[in-house]
Amino acid sequence: MVMKQLAALAGVVALALALLEPAAAAGLKFSSNDLKSEKLLWRLYERWGKRYNVARKPAEKLRRFATFNETAHRVASRVQVAGQAPGLNIFADVTNEEFSRNFLCHMTTEQRNLTARPPRRGGNGTLPLPVSVNWRNKTCEGQPCLGPVKFMGSCGSCWAFAATGALESHRAIAGANYDDPVLLSEQELVDCDPRSKGCKGGLAVNAFQYVMKNGLATSTSYPYTGVGNGTCHANTTTRASLIMRGFERLPPHDKFQLLSAVTYGPVAVSIAVTTQDDITDFMDYDGGMYRGKCGTTCNHAMLLVGYGADYYILKNSYGRYWGDEGYLFLPRDRNCGMLNRGGSYPLMGQA
Incomplete structure (x- = not known):
């Protein structure tokens, strides 16, 4: 055995x-x-x-x-x-059972006492929005505004990758006073965020709360292992050059606020892409428009990085050998529960 x-x-x-x-x-x-x-x-x-x-x-x-x-x-x-x-x-x-056990993410129950600021973008829903937005194609001071697609391994840490992805992008968008782009440590969030449960689940908004108070290490000084052993090494690792003024939470079931927010930068969201009895559509996805089944309960965190006339673009944490080089194209007429929890994004300052 x-x-x-x-x-x-x-x-x-x-x-x-x-x-x-x-x-x-x-x-x-x-x-x-x-x-x-x-x-x-x-x-x-x-x-x-x-x-x-x-x-x-x-x-x-x-x-x-x-x-x-x-x-x-x-x-x-x-x-x-x-x-x-x-x-x-x-x-x-990979068998369905292996995928469910090792590669699905976990989401914890959302806490309502988070000290986020109310949404400040989007007006009353009457302002015109761009027909399309795609942060994959944008550069910030000559560097990509988006960090590379990463792989979370057999650890339910999608929430941490959605949070670092948003932080890395909004840091780049914030301005030229930062040094070269850095990759931030998901492992520190897995090990140290007291509001989350490491590989057993978490939320991007909890991660934002942690970073506001403690900063965050780079992935070089605090590398990812994909194992949550409960030992936090934040006090002995180099802090990244990162100024976070706060974060904002978008209201649920408000498509305009979500689209408006992503025009300013990527947004951490939760989706329900798998069901208890059938995960093969999401597991097998290899690009193009996702026409597979959706679940009913949000069970995966991703980073919304853009949209088109009839689809959303989401960055996943399965590496670039899944989906469209690590991205998911999701039809806007069946968003797999993405609007159920709204979304969140950090508010960054300049170094």
């Missing part, structure tokens, strides 16, 4: 390391011809492993081939956009 658990853990670690590799666009494309025989499927599996730099020992590879076979047929059976081939992402040989 212990050996099986160790083997399973080794597989998760191997997948985590693969997701940290330099990335290409997610979604290994294939055709129905690749599914016609077991031999062709094995070739596709080999190609998938090379694409995502996933190495399996022979026994585990044989066991996971059955899962890969199931995934490939499931993805191929979905209705594809005309002219677009089906694609496989980094999770193609």
Whole structure:
């Protein structure tokens, strides 16, 4: 039993390391011809492993081939956009149970005593908004306004990644008096935020509260391990150059306020993309418009980084081998519960 658990853990670690590799666009494309025989499927599996730099020992590879076979047929059976081939992402040989246990995030109950400022953007809903906003394409003082897509590993810390993503972006947007762009420490939030539960859940607004009081380390001085052991090292790590004046919370069920806020910078949001009985749509997503199932309870935190005429753009924390290089395109007519909790973003000052 212990050996099986160790083997399973080794597989998760191997997948985590693969997701940290330099990335290409997610979604290994294939055709129905690749599914016609077991031999062709094995070739596709080999190609998938090379694409995502996933190495399996022979026994585990044989066991996971059955899962890969199931995934490939499931993805191929979905209705594809005309002219677009089906694609496989980094999770193609991961079982549903493994994905649920190791890669889904956790959200805690929202606290109502947070000292956020009321929303100050958006007016009364009559002001015109841009037709589209995309912070992925914007630069701040010659550098990208968005930090790179990261991978949270087998730790329910999506809330921490949504918070650091918002902080990194709003810090860059705040002005030229900061030094070079920095990546902020999710691990410090996992270890040190008293209002959250580490790998067992949290909220971006709780993280903002923590940063207001304590600042935050860089990811270099406080690196991410994906393990929440309850030991906080904030007092012995270098603080990032970061001035946070406060944060704002957007009211639930107010699409105009949400769209208006993201014109000024990315917004941390919560969504309900999975159900208890079916997680495969979200697990298999390899880009394009998300047409899969949604849940009823918010169970994942992401960073809203833009929108188009009929869709939202969200930055996830699964690495760049999932979705559209780590991003999700979500139709605005079925937002998967994103408006249920509103959203939040930091208010930054200049160094």
